[in-house]
Amino acid sequence: MSNPTDLQYTAEHEWIAADGDIAKVGVTAYAADALGDVVYVDLPAVGSTVTAGESCGELESTKSVSDLYSPVTGEVVEVNEAVDADPSLVNSDPFGEGWLFVVKVSATGEVMDAAAYDALVAS
Amino acid sequence: MTTSSATPAVPRLTPLHDVHSALGASFTDFAGWQMPVRYGSETAEHRAVRTTAGLFDLTHMGEIELVGPGAGAALDFALVGRPSAIGVGRARYSMICAEDGGIIDDLVVYRLADEHYLVVANASNVAVVAPELAARAEGHDVTVTDTSADWALLAVQGPASAEILAPLTDLDVPSLKYYAIDAGTVAGIDVLLARTGYTGEDGFEVYCRPGDAGAVWAALQQAGEPHGLVPAGLACRDTLRLEAGMPLYGHELDRDTTPYEANLGRVVVLDKPDGFVGQAALAKRKEEGPQRVLVGLVSTGRRSPRAGYPVVDPATGAEVGVVTSGSPSPTLERPIAMAYVPPTLAAPGTRLQVSLRGTLEDADVVELPFYSRTR
Numbered sequence A: 001m002s003n004p005t006d007l008q009y010t011a012e013h014e015w016i017a018a019d020g021d022i023a024k025v026g027v028t029a030y031a032a033d034a035l036g037d038v039v040y041v042d043l044p045a046v047g048s049t050v051t052a053g054e055s056c057g058e059l060e061s062t063k064s065v066s067d068l069y070s071p072v073t074g075e076v077v078e079v080n081e082a083v084d085a086d087p088s089l090v091n092s093d094p095f096g097e098g099w100l101f102v103v104k105v106s107a108t109g110e111v112m113d114a115a116a117y118d119a120l121v122a123s
Numbered sequence B: 001m002t003t004s005s006a007t008p009a010v011p012r013l014t015p016l017h018d019v020h021s022a023l024g025a026s027f028t029d030f031a032g033w034q035m036p037v038r039y040g041s042e043t044a045e046h047r048a049v050r051t052t053a054g055l056f057d058l059t060h061m062g063e064i065e066l067v068g069p070g071a072g073a074a075l076d077f078a079l080v081g082r083p084s085a086i087g088v089g090r091a092r093y094s095m096i097c098a099e100d101g102g103i104i105d106d107l108v109v110y111r112l113a114d115e116h117y118l119v120v121a122n123a124s125n126v127a128v129v130a131p132e133l134a135a136r137a138e139g140h141d142v143t144v145t146d147t148s149a150d151w152a153l154l155a156v157q158g159p160a161s162a163e164i165l166a167p168l169t170d171l172d173v174p175s176l177k178y179y180a181i182d183a184g185t186v187a188g189i190d191v192l193l194a195r196t197g198y199t200g201e202d203g204f205e206v207y208c209r210p211g212d213a214g215a216v217w218a219a220l221q222q223a224g225e226p227h228g229l230v231p232a233g234l235a236c237r238d239t240l241r242l243e244a245g246m247p248l249y250g251h252e253l254d255r256d257t258t259p260y261e262a263n264l265g266r267v268v269v270l271d272k273p274d275g276f277v278g279q280a281a282l283a284k285r286k287e288e289g290p291q292r293v294l295v296g297l298v299s300t301g302r303r304s305p306r307a308g309y310p311v312v313d314p315a316t317g318a319e320v321g322v323v324t325s326g327s328p329s330p331t332l333e334r335p336i337a338m339a340y341v342p343p344t345l346a347a348p349g350t351r352l353q354v355s356l357r358g359t360l361e362d363a364d365v366v367e368l369p370f371y372s373r374t375r
Helices: A029-035 A081-085 A114-122 B017-022 B042-051 B071-078 B126-136 B161-168 B210-227 B234-243 B279-288
Strands: A014-019 A022-027 A038-042 A055-061 A065-069 A072-079 A101-108 B026-030 B033-038 B054-057 B062-067 B091-097 B103-113 B116-121 B143-146 B152-157 B181-186 B189-194 B203-208 B293-299 B310-313 B318-329 B334-341 B351-356 B359-366
Touching (some): A022 A029, B017 B210, B042 B054, B054 B210, B071 B126, B091 B126, B103 B189, B152 B161, B152 B210, B161 B210, B181 B210, B203 B210, B234 B318, B293 B318, B310 B334, B318 B351, B334 B359
Antiparallel strands (some): A022 A101, A038 A055, A055 A065, A072 A101, B054 B152, B062 B143, B103 B116, B152 B203, B189 B203, B293 B359, B310 B318, B318 B334, B351 B359
16 A cells, blocks of 8 residues: 655554645545445534544444544644545545645644555554 | 354454455454455445345355254254244244243254255354254254354345356256255356345355355356446445344344344244243243334434444433444435334334434434335
8 A cells, every 4th residue: 555655644544734834634545444435524623623642523434433533733724525525535535535624733743754654554 | 243252263264265355355353254344345335236236255154954854843942933844945034042032043044855954043153053952952853063164155145146146057046936945056066055145135145165165256256247246245244234124143133132122023933832942931021022122213314323322212311222233324325223212112203312422313213124125
């Protein structure tokens, strides 16, 4: 499985695309595959504060419900309305159209690069 | 999900394990077996079974055979139904209950010959059911053998199943009735071919020797592909049976439940002249009426009720029941569930609520099944 090298990753299988203090967040292809078909995404509200390492929503698949962890601390400035309407985007394009939310970052959590994340999911 | 003390630490692999791996399957440990849970999208597999066909490996299921002149009488005593009345070549859904009426397992009983029955048990229960059947058969002229290791089980399920199988078998597929079984060949290989399943669709179960499973699978997959057949895993098998209102042991059925709570009182033949295990308790439960009954729920929300979630009466705010299975329904495109509730709240149209991780979501009682195929 190839994870884009321009992203950062967490052990909870979120990815972060950082641009200055703005971070776009999603879940990895590995996570999407492990979940199965995603049928409902519960995202944090725009304007709410999320905390790195803490649950900020849910991903529900056919078989299970999983917590969505925020990889960063800050204020949510945008959520992906398209993925709310069509949760299968998380499966079909996890690193692209299936992005989840955008945060104005005040503090970052623990992240790793693509090589470290490749090693984590291969283990 | 039930566990058994006999569950080995290292999961068992079916003879098709490498085939599943090559097809890109994700695996799950199920009752001591490593089974394919899905090959790609479980929703796509579900829809294939509803519209064309799916091919399943069900080798984890347990097989117990009873052979001898006393086989029918032994089963009449051991089970809640009357297997001695099953015609040769036919099958019946049945249950084995404890003395207190609690369900030990639900079963399909095939009568292969006058003095030969095949009892198919859940993988999670076969280690309990086989010795229990043997103990209950004592005094009857019959041998009871757990032959699970001698059988692989494949299933072709879906509206295209008959068309897929017909050119592969020497048996006359159109004349093989629902819940019938016959010995014949598939792709030249000796099999038992049964028109049974657990999906709510027309379909077939193919019992073959484990060494032949690869060849039977390949023949079915090749013949099925032009019809839209896809390999299908346990994830879609669960949503298919849920839509069809079929119970799953460990969810709707367990040792604390009798057939009457599960709306399956029809499988109990109370007036068997020679008696059966659980007779007195089941007669009493039927007369008193169950304290809780199984219902179907359809939610208007987007999140699904799941097994174990509390059911709430909106009139009082009190917890009145519990969800046993729940999932988004690919066919209804809404969350569906089965739950046990008091009989007073079981009428279709009753508005209930399910507590979804602290949030109450409306759910309406509906008639089961959620889905019936058009014949």
